Amino acid sequence: MDLNSRFPALSDLRNRAQKRIPKFVWEYLDSGTGVEATRARNRTALDRVGLLPSVLHGEFEPDLSTTIFDQKTPLPFGIAPVGMSGLMWPNAEALLAQAGARLDIPYSISTVATASPEDVAGDLGPHAWFQMYPPRDEGIRRDMLDRARKSGFKTLVLTVDVPVASRRERQTRSGLTNPPRLTPRLLAQVAMRPTWALGMAQRGMPHMRMLDAYTTAASTNLPVTAHVGYLLRTSPDWDYVKWLRDAWDGPFVVKGILRGTDAARLERLGVDAIWVSNHAGRQFDAAPATIEVLPAIRSATRLPIIFDSGIEGGLDILRAIASGANFVMLGRAWHYALAALGASGPDHLAKILKADLESCMGQLGARTLRDLPKPFVLD
Numbered sequence: 001m002d003l004n005s006r007f008p009a010l011s012d013l014r015n016r017a018q019k020r021i022p023k024f025v026w027e028y029l030d031s032g033t034g035v036e037a038t039r040a041r042n043r044t045a046l047d048r049v050g051l052l053p054s055v056l057h058g059e060f061e062p063d064l065s066t067t068i069f070d071q072k073t074p075l076p077f078g079i080a081p082v083g084m085s086g087l088m089w090p091n092a093e094a095l096l097a098q099a100g101a102r103l104d105i106p107y108s109i110s111t112v113a114t115a116s117p118e119d120v121a122g123d124l125g126p127h128a129w130f131q132m133y134p135p136r137d138e139g140i141r142r143d144m145l146d147r148a149r150k151s152g153f154k155t156l157v158l159t160v161d162v163p164v165a166s167r168r169e170r171q172t173r174s175g176l177t178n179p180p181r182l183t184p185r186l187l188a189q190v191a192m193r194p195t196w197a198l199g200m201a202q203r204g205m206p207h208m209r210m211l212d213a214y215t216t217a218a219s220t221n222l223p224v225t226a227h228v229g230y231l232l233r234t235s236p237d238w239d240y241v242k243w244l245r246d247a248w249d250g251p252f253v254v255k256g257i258l259r260g261t262d263a264a265r266l267e268r269l270g271v272d273a274i275w276v277s278n279h280a281g282r283q284f285d286a287a288p289a290t291i292e293v294l295p296a297i298r299s300a301t302r303l304p305i306i307f308d309s310g311i312e313g314g315l316d317i318l319r320a321i322a323s324g325a326n327f328v329m330l331g332r333a334w335h336y337a338l339a340a341l342g343a344s345g346p347d348h349l350a351k352i353l354k355a356d357l358e359s360c361m362g363q364l365g366a367r368t369l370r371d372l373p374k375p376f377v378l379d
Contacts (some may be wrong), residue, residue: 003348007340010312010333010352017339021088021196022189024174029088029335031170034285038278038283042310045289049319050378054239054365062361063368065355066108067253068304069155069272071127076369077317077353078106079130079346080308080331081157086114086206087180089338091197094123097335099346101125108157108329111144114206117151129155130243133162136234140214145247145296147210156248157275161256166283179207190378196339245270253306258293260300267301273326275306280331291323298324314356318364322372 002141007013018026032039066076079100085092093115101124109120110131117130130153135141148156175185182190182205200206213308214232234240245252252265255275255288262276276294278287290309298305311317317328338346368371 003341003344007348008352010336013340013345013349014336016341017336020193020340022186022193024176024186024189025087025196026045027170027174028084028176029332031285032281032285033168036281037285038282038287038289039287039310042281042291043312045291046310046316047346048318048378049291049323051318051377052373052376053363054373057365059366062358062366064357065088065325066369068127073105073127074102075105075350075354076321077328077330078127079108081108081110081113082331082335083110083112084109084114084178084206084208084339085335086203089196089342090203092335092338093120094148095338097123097345099350100127102347103350106155106329109153110207111210112208115210116209117148117153119209121151123349124152128153129157129253131159132159133159133233134236134240135232137232140232141214144210144249155251155253157228157253157255158236158241159238159246161277161279161283161302204292229347238265241266242269243270255306256361257297258288258290260296263297263301263303264312267303271303273304273306274301275308276325279306280309291320292328294320294323296327314353315360317353317357318360318372319375321369322375
């Protein structure tokens, strides 16, 4: 199969992914919350960011490398954490960890992944990040940090923009629960996706393996869009962040920031980077587009800024970096790639993004990411 001609864009991978996974899985991966206004706002706001082309720079090959946490990486993007990743494609966490190591880019596993930190320890590269949903119990908290550290994760990411379960109406309508229960309706959908079904049959029904040590089968009476992690989770405060900063001896990132005042306060608390995110429109449908708030957050802190939500190609990555981000993470995109092409999907997605970045930087006359022009707002 000629991947470059059949799937030249992320949108092509998304379209094929929808045809290869059951509808209830697609709805989990692709949906937002509410009427999905925040998700639409992300796209509209990114499209309004213009970059002025520059000419007569001669021939050159753009340098896409950057540094994050004193580690050089050849590309300015990485793999964001996605809960229940292995539901989207069998063995997704290991495949993405391997891709991160192969591409020499960050890979972040979620607390609520279908693989535990120990499961992917042998697949990790030098840029291994552990994303934590904040446990209420201090003993569980310490144990999670210890397990992540021993498994080879160097960077800790605390997600703070999920204080409660969001509604995610599309997911609810699909019939998906956490953990998944295969009703006749869902089984009919599975039967229509034999490649996905065979892979799942070989690995067993996915569930949140890291939480096995802390929960029991009696964890019920939760909203269908919630999961057993909510029985452990708390809504963190500033003291919680300080506790984690003291407990973790590596780079520490706080994810889900949309206010410059919060970024400045986190800098004073000693975190190492700010992650600007609206959870890709999955949490709150009145949230601003991340690209809209990024410049103000850049002005409020000297810390590195990681950016996500709404990225659909290399041009969007450049828009974010030109607007103040130091690094960009994608979540859904890697899972579209896996569902579309299996194990070869992540490498093909990286090629798409790299080619797009190089093409756009050529148009801008930017030899390095530092040479990007200042963005402007298109009418």
